[in-house]
Amino acid sequence: MSVLAEFSMSPMDQGESVSKYVARNLEIIADSRVPYRLGPMGTCLEGDWDEVFGVIKQCYERMARDCRRISCSIKLDIRQGHEGRLTSKIAKLEQVLGRELEK
Amino acid sequence: MSVLAEFSMSPMDQGESVSKYVARNLEIIADSRVPYRLGPMGTCLEGDWDEVFGVIKQCYERMARDCRRISCSIKLDIRQGHEGRLTSKIAKLEQVLGRELEK
Amino acid sequence: MSVLAEFSMSPMDQGESVSKYVARNLEIIADSRVPYRLGPMGTCLEGDWDEVFGVIKQCYERMARDCRRISCSIKLDIRQGHEGRLTSKIAKLEQVLGRELEK
Amino acid sequence: MSVLAEFSMSPMDQGESVSKYVARNLEIIADSRVPYRLGPMGTCLEGDWDEVFGVIKQCYERMARDCRRISCSIKLDIRQGHEGRLTSKIAKLEQVLGRELEK
16 A cells, blocks of 8 residues: 655744745655655655654644644545555656656 | 644545545544534544544545545644634634624 | 635735635635635635636735735535535535534 | 646546546646646646646646546645746755755
C-alpha cells in the first residue's frame, strides 16, 4: 500500500512572509527517513499511513510552539500494490503522452 | 488548542456512486466521541490532533478493506485558546455581518 | 451538470483573526443568486461552472483590494444529471445509514 | 500579482487507473502559454486569475465530454508584487535552510 500525501502547513498569525516556519518543517521532513519531493505549493511524502502522519505531526508540533493559528491542507492518493510513485506517476504520464513535461 | 479538520474520503475504483462507502465512514465518525458536523463536501471534526487523526485513520482502515485506490483531502484550522468552533465560527461571522446565513 | 464547489479564502497578511474579510465575502455570496451553504471550514456553492467561478472571482477581487497575500482552496464535485446536491447528498447518506447525522 | 494555483482533476467513474484522462489535461496545459510545473499530486500554474482559470476550465470541458463525475481540487497562493514563484519559492527555502532539497 502506497500512501502518497501532499501537504502544506503555514502560520496564519506571523505576517505575509512565512518562509522561516516552512523551512523548519522542511528540515524535519528532510531528516526523516520518509521519501519526499518538494513543489511550489507543498511537499509530497510517500510511505505507509503511520510514517507519513508521523512526519506531519512532528511538523505540527514544531510550528505550534511559536504560532497561535496554523492552516494546513493534506491531499492523499492511496493505492494498493504500488510504490515509488513520487517519480513513477509523472513518468507514466510522459509515457502516455509521448513527450516530456516541465517538472 | 482546537484542531478543526474537514475531511472527505472516497474510493476511486468503485464507480460513480460511492455513498455506500461514505456512509460506513459516517458511522465510524458518529460512533466516535469526537464532535462532528456534516456538510455536502465533507465532514468537520473538532478535537485535539490525536483524537481527530485517530478517527480519520479508522475511516481509512475500513475503506482500505474493500477498495484498491482511495482519494482523501483534509483541511485543518488549528487555533490556540479556542474551542467549540464547529458552531462558533459561523455565529461570529453572522454577528459581524448582522444577518443570518444559509447553513 | 451540477458543479458543487466548496471554497475558503483568507488573507495571510492580516493577523490571526480574519473574520472581517471572510464576512465581506459571505456578503457577496449571499447577494449572488447562486445557492450556497455555509460550514465551519468553507462555503459550498452549486451552479454551473461560470456561475460558481464568477462568485469566487468576485470574492477574490474584493479581498485583493486590501490584502497583499491571499490563500484559497476550492474543492469540486461535478456530476451530470444531478442537481440540488447542497441538501440531497446528506439526505442520501442518512437514508443509506437509516439514521440522522449532525449537520 | 502572481496567482499560483496547484490543481488536480480526475474522473470518478472510470475505474482505478485514470492516467489517460490526466494525460489529456496535461496536453492542454503544456500547449497553453501559462507557465506550469508538474508534481506527483497535481500541476502548478502561474499567471493572472483569468489565465489560470482559463486553462483549468478548458481541462474541465475536455474531461466532461467523456466522464459523468469529476473530482477536482485547486489550491491558490496569490501574492502582490511577486512573480516567477514556480521556481523562486523553493529557491528561497533552500537559501533559508542552507541546503538543497529533493524536488
